[in-house]
Amino acid sequence: MKENSWSKKSRKIVRGLIYAALFIGAVQFLFDPDPFNDYIGWGFLLMFWLIRMVHSAVRNLNDGHRNLAMLDVGMAIMSGLAVVAVWLTYFFGL
Template sequence: MNSNEATYKNSKKVPFILRNIVLVIIILIATIFLFDRNPSNDDVGWVAFIVFWTVKSGFDFIEDRKNGRKVSAIINLTLIAIGFGILLWQMISFLSL
């Protein structure tokens, strides 16, 4: 294994690690808000779960496009659209109160 191959493998690991760190932070925020004693924070926890779902689908969409998996990319794009729709609906209902 020469240094170019090692550098290439390390450059592939960094985005994967950063992606997982972002997803873990979002899931921790969601669980903190869902399982605290204040029941009014449950809405924030569910919205954080929807954000997690949307962000994970976005990362999967990008990966599927790179690897040429068109059907899976379309499914992930649909999940992203549904996630944004739910987030938009929650934002509108929150602001209309």
């Protein structure tokens, strides 16, 4: 039983570190002097939102809130499409 609680705690810590790294990276790229790096900042911010929505969907599905989980999945799909659009704009200038 203790191994399972440590696993939950370590997953929460790692998830928090990923969230913090993506958010700090987004802020750093959005506010630097090069305007072309704004695409990278928006990509980081959208990835933060995507990971957050997927985690929220899984948590809501486990709690039995199917409608909220479907809303989170829809928002995650929209965020994923936005991430693809931002990266295509950055790399190919489309």
